[in-house]
Each structure stands twice: as structure tokens, then as C-alpha cells.
Amino acid sequence: MRSVWLWIAVAVCSLCSVRSGSSDGFEKPRDTLILDTELMASKVSMVPLTLIQGADSKGAVCLDGTLPGYHLDHGFGSGANSWLIHLEGGGWCDNHSSCEFRKTTRRGSSKFMEKALNFTGILSNKPQENPDFYNWNRIKLRYCDGASFYGDSQDEGSQIFYRGRRIWQAAMEEFMSLGMQKADQALLSGCSAGGYASILHCDDFRQRLPLSTKVKCLSDAGMFLDAVDVSGGHSLRNMFQGVVTVQNLQKDMSSTCTDHSDPTWCFFPQNLVSDIKTPMFLLNSAYDSWQVRQSLAPSSADPRGVWKACKSDISRCNSSQLQFLQEFRKQMVLALNSFSASPQNGLFINSCFTHCQSETQDTWFAQDSPKLDGKRVAESVGDWYFDRTNNVKAIDCPYPCDKTCHHLVFQ
Secondary structure: OHHHHHHHHHHHOOOOOOOOOOOOOOOOEOOOOOOOHHHHHHHOEEEEEEEOOOHHHHOOOOOOOOOOEEEEEOOOHHHOOEEEEEEOOOOOOOOHHHHHHHOOOOOOOHHHOOOEEEEOHHHOOOOOOOOOOOOOEEEEEOOOOOOOOOOOEEEOOOOEEEOHHHHHHHHHHHHHHOOHHHOOEEEEEEEOHHHHHHHHHHHHHHHHOOOOOEEEEEEEOOOOOOOOOOOOOOHHHHHHHHHHHHOOHHHHOOHHHHOOOOOOHHHOHHHOHHHOOOOEEEEEEOOOHHHHHHHHOOOOOOOOOOOHHHHHOHHHOOHHHHHHHHHHHHHHHHHOHHHHOOOOOEEEEEOOOOOOOOOOHHHHOOOOOOEEOOEEHHHHHHHHHOOOOOOOEEEOOOOOOOOOOOOOOEO
């Protein structure tokens, strides 16, 4: 069963690059290549795609000009007036050619989006799989703008539309019209580039809802660090600089940051999370597999392939490589100090070699899911959201101490 859910982790995981100029494909784990579709069909609910009609009249379109879309599974019972908005991830495009390529994929065009999606993990409608949010209105907002729902410009010559901010606005208006404007409870979540988007839009989400609504935000695998790679360079900083430049993001950034810092610096979540006013929960691995593979040891920084085995399977890292990863973990923990000081915020930072843990049943809430302080991810997030426990802030001991982890292994 675990291999099935690990396959889902790969299928829904929002980042990693196996194609030059793109940042949204995951190589398959070596032991999870076979998928029993009949078993899958019996375990998950399929939720149809809905396009936001009229969004194009507001300029809220995907990279190729098509309508943005979402999947909604309606709430019921005690959760009928509670709303969970989950933002899809899928990397970024950081230059003209990669954005042009994304126009031909589900990451840049609703023409290529799946007509129905499996809802698992935090999106599941089964109490045994998702104990606190199973009967809420659960929405997955599709990602097709290439900049975490943040840009608002276009490339006139190539007709590439960088309209993530307008998509966000059009989607919020749509959800409000469907009943979210009267929500008793609401949670904005997201995975990877979507988890980063939940950081970017958290306070705006709060402001759109009544003061009486209980509103919080969850970022899963969205804590991307401006770390030095194995060659001594800054691979992720270079990528983010490209995203900021190609989509002209600096014009919409807070002047509080850009007046004294470089726009790329202002795009890193580690420099934003402490200023968010709305309660937020950060779910992340201290050895995030995407960051290890694409930020710390991408092929461009490791042309001889010295890191190939290590970044595909953390158990194959040698002592010096592990020491490098331990320093990355220390940077992650240090970057969370100010955020963690707020009593309204929550943390679940484990030491698993993985990426995105809320969308996948195996890591969200299963019998043998990863645990910190004796609690699974779903239990920790639920305790924090519903204020069942004070100070939900768990940071794991360094790898390899955690025996509950589900580590990813790549081909």
C-alpha cells in the first residue's frame, strides 16, 4: 500500500525538473513505477474541473490565455459552512523559453489540465483519512501562471500572460459567490510553489473574509531557502531572479522590502513569513527533497554527478555530503526562529527526505505516517487550527534519527 501512496506523492508533488528550462516534473521513485488503477479508484474520490467563466474579461487567464480552473468537493454536515482552499504547486518559469514551454502543459493552460482529480490527504472526504477537514468545502485551485499566483503583466510579442494575481482575485470572487463569504471557518493551504503562494496571499485571504470567520493558513513545502549550492553558487536565487524579472514581479512587491532590499531577496519566503499577521502553520522537511535535488545539487552545480546517488537516496550520501545537508537543516531552523516566536504560529519540521506531505495520504494521516511528538501531520495541523493544544511547534532531530519517515527514492 505504501508504494501506491508514494506514487501519488510523486504525481501530485509540485516541483522538480527533469526537462531543461522547466521546473515542474518529478522523476519517479525507483520502487513505485507500477500503479494498481483499480485499487486507486476504490480509495480516492474524483472531483471534476470547473473553469472560472468570465475570468478572461478581468484578464485573469493562464499563461496561454485560457480560463483558470479549480476542483470543488462540497462540504456537508457540520462542515457545510467551512472552507479549505488548497493552492496547487508546480514550480516556476524563469525565462521566456520556459514560460513558452509551460503554455503547452497543464502548468500553463487549462486545455491540458486533468478533467478530474483525486482528492486525498487534506482534501479527502473520508474522516478516517482526514479527521478534521473531511466534511469541509474543499477546493484545489489549479496553478497555471508560473509565479505562485503573484504576477500581473504580459509579454505582448509572444502573447504570454503573467496573470497569477488576477487569477487569485477571480478565484476568490468565485468562491465567495459560492458561499465562502459566510464561512464560519476557513483555511488557505498549498503545496510547494502553492505552499509558497499560501504565504504570499495569507493576509489577503484573511482580509477578504468577515472578522467573525476563523481564518488560518498552512504552507506545505513552501519554505524555500536562499542556500549556497554544492558548487558555491546560488542556483535557487538565480532561478527566482529569473522569475521576478520575466514576470516583472517587483512592481507589485511591498515597498517596505524593495526600498532597502533587492527584489529577488524580497521574493524568498524566509524573508516574508515573520511579517504575516494571520496565524500560519509551516509544514516542511528540513531535508526537502526538491531543494536538495534542484537548489543544493542541481546538475548545473554538479556536472560530474558526484551528488547523483545522494540526492536520489539520502541513505547513499557519504559523510561529507551528509554534513552539507546538516548545515542546510541548521539554516532552515535558524530561518524559522522569528516566525516560531509568535504564539499563533505552528510548525512541523521533520527530517524526512520528502517534499509535500499534506496532499498524500501516506504522509498526511495513515497508520504508519511520520510523527513528531507522537502525532501525525494531520493531528498536529488539526490541534493547531482548532486550538486544541498550545504551542504546536515541533522540529525534528537531525537525520537519521527519525524512524517514522517515509523517504523518497528516485531513479
